[in-house]
Amino acid sequence: MDLKNKKNKWKHRHFWQSFCHASAGLLTAWKEERNLRFHSFAAIAVFLLAWLLQLGLFEWLWLGLCVTLVLVSELWNTVLENVVDLITECKRDPLAKKAKDIASGAVFVTAVFAAISGAVIFIPHLLALF
C-alpha cells in the first residue's frame, strides 16, 4: 500500500481540532474507565494533602510526576484494551488476554512506584505533626 501518496482524510488541519479531539478522548476515557476515575480522585486527595502539609517545590514536582505516570499508564491501558477489542471483535483469545494482562501489569507497577513515593514524601511530614 502506498501510504506516502495517500492523503489521510482524518488528518488534523488546525491545532484547535487536535485539542478538541484530545479533550473528547479524555472525556470518553473518564466516562468509561472506573480505574481512571479512581486514580483521578486519589490524585486530587494527594494534592489536597500536599497543600495542607505545605510541601516544598520538589515534593510537589515529584508528586506531579507520579500522578502523571499513573494517569498516562491508565490511559495507554485503555487504548490497548480498545485496540485489542477492535482486533478480536471481543472474542476470547489467549493473545488478547496476554496483551491486556501485561498492560494492567504496567499500570500496577506505576501505581506501586507512586504509592512508595507518596509514603516517602508524606510519612515524615505526618509524623512531624505528632
Ligand SMILES: Nc1ncnc2c1ncn2[C@@H]1O[C@H](COP(=O)(O)OP(=O)(O)OP(=O)(O)O)[C@@H](O)[C@H]1O
Ligand atoms: N478477548 C479476550 N480474550 C481473553 N481474555 C480477555 C479478553 N478480553 C479481556 N480478557 C481478560 O479479562 C481481563 C479484563 O479485561 P477488560 O477488557 O474487561 O479490562 P478491564 O476490566 O477494564 O481491566 P483493567 O482493570 O486492566 O482496566 C483482562 O485482563 C483479560 O485477562
